[in-house]
Amino acid sequence: MRIASFDVDHLRLKSGLYVSRKDLVGSEVVTTFDLRMKRPYREDVMDTGSIHALEHICAAYMRNDPLWGDKIIYFGPMGCRTGFYLVVAGDLESEDILPLVERTFDFAGDFEGEIPGATPLECGYCVDMDLEGAKADATLYYNLLISAKKENFNYPKKRQRKSAPKSDKA
Template sequence: MKKIASFTVNHLDLLRGVYVSRKDVVAGEHVLTTFDIRMKRPNLEPVINNGELHAIEHLGATFLRNHKIWDEKTVYFGPMGCRTGVYVIFKGDLSPVDVIPILSEMFQFISSFEGEIPGATARDCGNYLDMNLPMAKFEAKKFLEEILLNIKEENMIYPK
């Protein structure tokens, strides 16, 4: 059986960063770009716990879906199964450089969020009690300050 693209990435040398995971052409002409937002070094750092990852998902998706420019470009935002980061899919043929500003804005929003997490109710979410806002803010601030605000080329190109 053929490996899917994300299983061919060299996770031994993968740094934290923002990577193009794949580009798909839909309806014959429209490009969707999937970004790998790698918040943790795979197999070297502790993964993000479910509560904070779930909170990041709710806050990030809400932020993007309410953004005046990126709302219509956002197709999906959600966690990686390995819990080392999140994926976002945007409409358009994009590069990491194109999305660093919106991702920085989003991670700033998450890191400073106060109040009730959007959608964190029994009616709106299938696991609403598993949220950890303080740790979501910590993880978002750490990624923003250590990676996004000083991003380098090696944090945007998959290792060989």
């Protein structure tokens, strides 16, 4: 197993779908993906209403997916509002999860109707939801994924100083 403790350079980072870490939980590997929807410092971050609506729509979709639903441990927004974290059971790469993420954001981009869990009983601040913004952000990310290149799946690492120990080698 590769332990990905990447030293990511966010100034060189593009939007994409990245493995940010892998953790051993008992004898099982758990993979954390960064769904980086906005390019840091080059694009506006998502509005809170958009990212919040996407959190509800995408989490509900992924947890109900017949192939992946029971492997989804967590899906939630990055505090910087440039994307989402997706935590999945298994030792996985971006290519493994790409079809699910494409399906999810395709679904979210065309979503109509009641946002799942958007009631005061189920959510801490359900008035902050922007469905139109969510659909626009989902569509942008879907379009990026379907035309993604290698660089959208591999994090750019900071240049290491020669004296620095190479601790990221498995």
